[in-house]
Amino acid sequence: MKFYLISLGCPKNLTNSEEFSARLIANGHQMVFSPDESDEIIINTCGFIASAVQEAKDEIRHALELKRKGLVKKVAVTGCLVERFKEQVAKEFPEIDTLFSIGAQEQIEKALKTRGTLLEPLPSSLYLPHYKMSLTAPHTAYLKIADGCNNRCAYCTIPFIRGPYRSKPMEDIVREARLMSQNGVQEISLIAQDTTSYGMDLYGKVQFLPLLEKLLKIRGLKRLRIMYAYPHRMTREIARLMASTDKIFHYVDIPLQHIADPVLKRMNRHCDGAQIRRTLDMLKKEVPDISLRTNFIVGFPGETQKDFNELKKFVAEYEFDNMGVFEYFREKGTAAYEMKQISAAVKHERSRELEEVQSRVIDRINKRLIGTTLEAIADGKDFGRTYKDAPDIDGKVTFTRPVKAGSIFKARVVAAQGYEREVEPVK
Known part of the structure; x- marks a missing residue:
């Protein structure tokens, strides 16, 4: 069987695609890079937010159109959209040959032989995959150290899509990183829903620092990159380890979502504005050349003009090297769904204003970068x-x-x- 893969969404989803694609190839199937060359299209979807759901549905429609024209024989759909909306997807797209859950990806051959829906529970534990291929450039790779989330932020659908937080055993992560390095990977990005909670479920306490220390001992390891850190779990010890070595890029992706305490409280973020500022000040002190990426949500229910002004001032002051701005979207099943909503016009205007603030920040950063x-x-x-x-x-x-x-x-x-x-x- 020749299959064409469409992998949508985040790097965590991409690692799932890498694993089940490798299983297929190991069992004699062939991955092709054009849908017209394939027997079957497999779409690994994202279902995190409304725009991702729309993108997934557009891809499904396009694949089904190719099937109607006789260019492909079958269409299979998996991933977060199936976890979250399996009944609706089956009803909206009855021509899909196979819908299979994230848990069923471990039985990919059985899934693709199934006519209809194959649902398996999410795996209760993570482990070193028997098969894995790279869907990134040869020199860079994602290494998933955990999946799921226990934080229960009021806007987030991840806990009921990806389940509770589950860490991969440390020895498996080290082996996977060693294999990557031996295969020429220069940059390994550590990913999870919250990398800084690593180990809390397996070892009874957070073990992200010991994990980093073990990874740094791998002979031939070039660079690590820390993604998806939770603010108050980014400790001084981690920062000092980063500062002590050139094997960890002096970069942290640390999604903050907001700075105003009333908004953070309604979001059910487990830190307040003062904690966020202390963490950022500590990082800049311990790692003077640190590069920080973050995300913010504007227009969250109850966000006042005062809250938003505080956020604008904060962004101007702390000068993030990279920043994403997202207008809050109401997601069914989340705590924020029942809260009093802010109008779309206000959300859009606040998004525009915050992006303008960041644009001026980047201009200042760029002036300092010239010649460095x-x-x-x-x-x-x-x-x-x-x-x-x-x-x-x-x-x-x-x-x-x-x-x-x-x-x-x-x-x-x-x-x-x-x-x-x-x-x-x-x-």
């Missing part, structure tokens, strides 16, 4: 990223002269506009 030397990683011979930029989500740089793809090198910033910069490789 940073570590960069080449995604191609003439383009890539600096250490300040995670794959797929952050800014990009072009090079003044070609370098070897996958290499990590020093580069001088010669031009900068927005999130796009030009750098000159330094010998």
